[in-house]
Amino acid sequence: MDQRIREHAETLVDWSARIEPGDDVVVSVAEGAHDLAVAVAEALGEREANVVTTYASDEVSRAYLRAHSGDFDEAPAHELALYENADSVLFLGGGRNTFATADVDGATRQAAARARQPIKEARMETDWVSTVHPTRSLAQQAGMSYESYQEFVYGAILRDWESLAEEMAELKSVLDAGSEVRLVTGDTDLRMSIEGRTAVNSAASVAYDSHNLPSGEVFTAPYDTEGEVVFDVPMTISGTRVRDVWFRFEDGRIVDFSAEAGEETLGDLLDTDEGARRLGELGIGMNRGIDRITDNILFDEKMGDTVHLAFGRAYDACLPDGESGNDSAVHVDLITDVSEDSRLEVDGEVVQRNGRFRWEAGFDTDG
Amino acid sequence: MDQRIREHAETLVDWSARIEPGDDVVVSVAEGAHDLAVAVAEALGEREANVVTTYASDEVSRAYLRAHSGDFDEAPAHELALYENADSVLFLGGGRNTFATADVDGATRQAAARARQPIKEARMETDWVSTVHPTRSLAQQAGMSYESYQEFVYGAILRDWESLAEEMAELKSVLDAGSEVRLVTGDTDLRMSIEGRTAVNSAASVAYDSHNLPSGEVFTAPYDTEGEVVFDVPMTISGTRVRDVWFRFEDGRIVDFSAEAGEETLGDLLDTDEGARRLGELGIGMNRGIDRITDNILFDEKMGDTVHLAFGRAYDACLPDGESGNDSAVHVDLITDVSEDSRLEVDGEVVQRNGRFRWEAGFDTDG
Incomplete structure (x- = not known):
């Protein structure tokens, strides 16, 4: 086995999920993630955790969803019981065809998501972690050779996480102390309240x-969003290419939208439920080990010199204890490039300009 | 998709598992069974069942077991909850290497089986069904080309099950009325009590x-076994070749054994627990669609002109309501050829001689 796969598994189990002996772990394995699943099983065996391995096949999901009437039972008891009794869920992504579910009807997809919402909530109550095994399909999506893509993935994953966590703490302290964020680029001018919210140092x-x-x-859960935003980083959402998305917000709600590509898919997602029309996340990418867009949200949204917003569900970690943020069955991230002609302000003070943070060398104090 | 895969899935879901709308189903997918999993998901979607798909990878199991200390937690809560809340479990076998777990220590294997016994029991409380998808690995094990092996598998599976069930009812009625079975071949002379036990017409x-x-x-759960038996059909058990097994029974217990190959593996299995030393099953193969031994127990034990015995756990279906038969964490089948020089007696009357049943043309009444 490629030694990098073992290191990936150990990073996942120890640094990311903090697995302890006796933990009840669910390992979800995508079609192309077999080799990583073997390495993760080895790491979990060494740590004497208990494992249930699920098969997260896009082709299996597609066949099921296309055959179903669309009238789904809410939260099947066996699946709910599995996750309610789990301590951790490790999602090993890495499929064989990023368009494997492209011909599943959007309404069916959302009906399934709504019916399975309590299961998603149970999973999110665990110490869950999503990662990805480099596959040829993902290399293709990224426009890269397989070997180069493997180098890209392990370059992003096998890092000194403790050191990056310290760098990110700086931005977290600014956001935690702030009340309002303003994002300005060539065609974006958006204001969001973050008062009372806690930023997550996503290490x-x-x-x-x-x-x-x-x-x-570093991400937080904004609200009372006003203004317009354009997301210029193209991506694939639910198997559909989405490009140049424009949103207009009033009173925290998306009241108008368009997209150069994928507008119908986007509309379906925004219609999932009321919460799908409001923001769930503002995230600021700080991983400069990720040096290019590869059309994979797990990597793209972490890239340095990018900012992303997600419509739909907010993460509880950003809310005061016991309070809930925006609720939805969906959480869809969209990304904008802030490397040029941009600024991010917190309470009127510029924190990042043209991709540089104010504590970094090269920050232009005058704009 | 090969239309035979769809027919296989429909036979499994409708004839075998009798899936109804709203059933909570677990589908266990072996490494090579992806295509069948897709067809089964389609059939389950059409029938509006609810599905959790698990990944039954031998390589994942091997990595986990080899890394573990061997001190396993009993019945992890998440896995137990999954099966306790399931209506059906569909096991889709079909691996990529029949020796994938050959280098896992026998003691570790049995310790894991013992710890997971309550999970096995919960699974066996459901409407579970085991089937197999034809893979190149299984074709190799059978000594056959891939295409010929596919024909063999679908020939055995896509049958007129209702008609075969009627044929088998005849033997069931003989066994249900009988008290003692005697099996005699060249080197076998074994007596077993079946008094009070119910035979299963395994259709x-x-x-x-x-x-x-x-x-x-047709199988039942014998006890008070006395005598000697030789199993002359070679097979692979727990990744080890086993050949020419000899058992001597006294007072229902295996008191001596040998094997030309695989004796150590066999010894490990017999030492799993006290119940591993007693018989759990007597089975009589009646599927003449299976025309050769392919070193796969799912097929071999059903072949016409064979009889098999399993040491370990007995199936509750053979016991009076509320009673339990022999209990063990293992259930290991061994097969003997009865096509020549053999007879099967029930209460002194010959029911089968040299492979022919007494109601069949060609039965030799005089021996």
Whole structure:
């Protein structure tokens, strides 16, 4: 086995999920993630955790959803019981075709998501972590050779996470102390309240309320959003290419939208439920190990010089204890490039300009 | 998709598992069974069942077991909850290497089986069915080309099960009325009590208390076994070749054994627990669609002109309501060829001689 796969598994199990002996772990394995599943099983065996391995096949999901009438039972008891009794869920992504579910009807997809909402909630109550195994399909999506893509993925994952966590703490302290964020680029001018919300230093570990490996972003849960935003980073959402999305917010709600590509898919997602029309997340990418857009949200949203917003569900970690943020069955991230002609302000003070933070060399104090 | 895969899935879901709308189903997918999993998901979607798909990878299991200390937690809560809340479990076998777990220590294997016994029991409380998808690995094990092996598998599975069930009812009625079975071949002379036990007409459907697809055997749960038996059909057990096994029984217990190959593996299995030393099953193969030994127990034990015995756990279906038969964490089948120089007697009357049943043309009444 490629030694990098073992290191990936160990980083996932130890740094990210903090697995302890006796933990009840669900390992969800995508079609192309077999080799990582073997390495993760080895790491979990060594740590004497208990494992149920699920098969997260896009082709299996597609066949099921296309055959179903769309009248789904809410939260099947067996699946709910599995996650309610789990301590951790490790999602090993990495499929064989990023368009495997492209011909599943949007309404069916959302009906299934709504019916399975309590299961999603049970999973999110665990120490869950999402990661990805480099597959040829993902290399293709990224426009890269397989070997180069493997180098890219492990370059993003096998990092000094403790050191990155310290860098990100700086931005977290600014956001925690702030009340309003303003994002300005060529065609974006958006204001969001963050008063009372807590930013997450997303250092790829549940110990930091961070659930992605790789990570490297600071995010919070904004509300009362006003203004317009354009997302210029193209991506694939639910198997559909989405490009140049424009949103207009009034009173915290998306009241108008368009997209150069994927507008119908986007509309379906925004119609999932009322919460889908409001923001759930503002995230600021700080992982400069990720040096290019690869059309994979797990990586793209962490890239340095990008900012992303998600419509839909907010993460509880950003809310005061016991309070809930925006609720929805969906959480869809969209990304904008802030490397040029941009500024991010907190309470009127510029924190990042043209991709540089104010504590970094090269920050232009005058704009 | 090969239309035979769809027919296989429909036979499994409708004839075998009798899935109804709203059933909570677990589908266990072996490494090579992806295509069947897709067809089964389609069939389950059409029938509006609820599905959790698990990944039954031998390589994942091997990595976990080899890394573990061997001190396993008993019945992890998340896995137990999954099966306790399931209506049906569909095991889709079909690996990529029949020796994938050959280098896992026998003691570790048995310790894991013991710790997971309550989970096995919960699974066996459901309407479970085991089937197999034809893979290149299984074709190799059978000594056959891939295409010929596919024909063999679908020939055994896509049958007129209702008609075979009627044929098998004849033997069931003889066994249900009988008290003692005697099996005699060249080097075997074994007596077993079956008084008070109920034979199962294993017609590949939970409606017949039959949990294998294909099936085509009649089996019961013998006890008070006395005598000697030789199993001359070679097979692979726990990744080890086993050949020419000899058992001597006294007072229902295996008191001596040997094997030309695989003796150590066999010894480990017999040492799992006290119940491993007693018989759990006597089965008589009646599926003449299975025309050769392919080193796969799911097929071999159903073959016409064979008789098999399993040491370890007995199936509750053979016991009076509320009573339990032999208990063990293992259930290991061994097969003997009865096509020549053999007879099977029930209460002194010959029921089968040299493979022919007494109601069949060609039965030699005089021996």
